[in-house]
Amino acid sequence: MTARALRTAAWKRYNLRIIWLSLLYCAFLLPAVYGFKHHLITGAAAWIAAVLPALPIIGIFGAMGRYLVEEPDEYVRMLTVRQMLWAMGFTLSCATIWGFLDNFGLVGHVDGYWIVVLWYFGQAIGSIANRVTLGDGRC
Amino acid sequence: MDNRLRVLRAERNWSQQDLAQRLDVSRQSVNAIETGKYDPSLPLAFRISELFDLAIEDIFVSPSRHSSKAI
Numbered sequence: 001m002t003a004r005a006l007r008t009a010a011w012k013r014y015n016l017r018i019i020w021l022s023l024l025y026c027a028f029l030l031p032a033v034y035g036f037k038h039h040l041i042t043g044a045a046a047w048i049a050a051v052l053p054a055l056p057i058i059g060i061f062g063a064m065g066r067y068l069v070e071e072p073d074e075y076v077r078m079l080t081v082r083q084m085l086w087a088m089g090f091t092l093s094c095a096t097i098w099g100f101l102d103n104f105g106l107v108g109h110v111d112g113y114w115i116v117v118l119w120y121f122g123q124a125i126g127s128i129a130n131r132v133t134l135g136d137g138r139c
Numbered sequence: 140m141d142n143r144l145r146v147l148r149a150e151r152n153w154s155q156q157d158l159a160q161r162l163d164v165s166r167q168s169v170n171a172i173e174t175g176k177y178d179p180s181l182p183l184a185f186r187i188s189e190l191f192d193l194a195i196e197d198i199f200v201s202p203s204r205h206s207s208k209a210i
Contacts, residue, residue, distance in 0.1 A: 008165065075168035075177050134176050136167050 008076060014067035025056040057116055079130050086126030091118045140178045141200040147191050162186055
């Protein structure tokens with residue numbers, strides 16, 4: 001089974017949304033980094049500039065939900081849900097372990113947005129799990 | 140769930156891709172159903188039965204009846 005064959009029309013729309021949201025993320029993040037680095041942003045503008053890069057990431061979560069709604073192939077939809085469940089379990093497990101290690105002073109603090117990176121790594125684990133158990137997966 | 144999908148498809152000389160196109164699903168879906176790795180929803184089971192002009196129970200083997208026979 002190839003991942004290519006699982007690229008349905010809904011999946012292509014999802015990827016297009018991800019590309020646009022990623023571009024928007026860069027458009028928000030780069031000026032914010034520059035502005036904060038050079039102390040150009042203060043007050044309410046600083047709050048807005050800091051939150052803006054998070055919005056496209058939240059949009060990606062919305063795009064994932066939208067994909068699940070739009071995907072007409074129920075088997076592909078099930079594969080995706082299984083993949084997301086793996087990602088959720090992996091992310092929550094890592095966050096819990098790290099939280100206790102952090103609490104007992106064994107590791108340092110980690111920026112919260114790394115949770116999203118873990119989630120994507122968890123999706124890869126979910127894809128492997130789908131391949132192993134069902135013979136189908138999508139990276 | 141055991142089923143006769145592969146046999147019915149072979150009788151018509153349809154590939155998995157042919158059947159997938161007729162059902163408007165992916166080839167992976169057809170393969171997963173044929174091999175019993177995935178049980179289709181009731182609407183998809185009806186689409187399959189209507190395509191082959193057979194009753195659902197003529198295509199899919201009831202898991203409860205199957206297990207009672209085994210006993």
